[in-house]
Amino acid sequence: MIGLLTLIHYLLIIYIWLIVARALLSWVNPDPYNQLVRWLCRLTDPFLFWIRRTIHMPRSGLDFSPIIALLLLTFIDIFVLKTTHDLSMGTDVAVVKNFIFTFATVLQSILDIYLVIVIIAAVISWVNPDPYNPIVRGIYAVTEPVLSRIRRGLPIPLPGIDFSPLILIGIIFAIKSFVVKTLL
Numbered sequence: 001m002i003g004l005l006t007l008i009h010y011l012l013i014i015y016i017w018l019i020v021a022r023a024l025l026s027w028v029n030p031d032p033y034n035q036l037v038r039w040l041c042r043l044t045d046p047f048l049f050w051i052r053r054t055i056h057m058p059r060s061g062l063d064f065s066p067i068i069a070l071l072l073l074t075f076i077d078i079f080v081l082k083t084t085h086d087l088s089m090g091t092d093v094a095v096v097k098n099f100i101f102t103f104a105t106v107l108q109s110i111l112d113i114y115l116v117i118v119i120i121a122a123v124i125s126w127v128n129p130d131p132y133n134p135i136v137r138g139i140y141a142v143t144e145p146v147l148s149r150i151r152r153g154l155p156i157p158l159p160g161i162d163f164s165p166l167i168l169i170g171i172i173f174a175i176k177s178f179v180v181k182t183l184l
Contacts, residue, residue: 005084012077016070019044023066044069064138067113071106078102104183108176115172118143122165143168 022044030037051065051072082098121143129136150164 002084002087005080005087009077009080009084012073012080015043016073016077019048019066019069019073022048023063026063064142071110074109075102075106078105100183104180107183108180111172111176111180114142115169118147118165118168118172121147125162125165 018040022040025037025040032038047069048063048065051068052063055065055068079098079102082101083095086092086094086098117139121139124136124139131137146168147162147164150167151162154163154167
């Protein structure tokens with residue numbers, strides 16, 4: 001049983017790296033007739049297409065399916081690692097405990113990624129970015145729904161100063177401090 005879980009762990013790590021390589025290659029527009037590129041697409045496209053069909057994502061120039069795939073595979077990998085550790089220590093496997101630990105770890109990763117995106121959106125708002133740039137559109141598509149809700153909740157908006165990113169960063173830190181640490 002431990003050997004099978006270890007094999008699953010290593011296969012998940014290899015597949016995670018294949019998805020990372022696929023995402024990085026999509027940024028540089030490689031030759032579509034290259035055998036390595038075709039092999040990589042053949043291995044990763046079914047899972048990425050399934051994610052695109054299953055999960056509603058914001059319409060922008062960015063493809064968020066590799067990020068979701070990495071988070072999902074990381075969730076499965078951490079769960080397998082935790083279960084393998086419990087089995088190797090000779091203790092009973094607490095599936096609910098491992099699930100909650102895995103959920104908290106992935107939630108912390110999601111909050112960290114979102115925190116970086118919010119900071120990038122705040123920095124981008126200081127300059128006059130090209131609104132047709134796919135990266136700018138993707139960042140705004142991810143952050144603007146939450147930031148606009150916070151702006152509506154502010155009692156008195158100050159002209160020229162937007163405190164909504166600071167409030168959202170504070171909310172993210174509060175969630176990480178209370179919810180994630182409590183689950184861990």
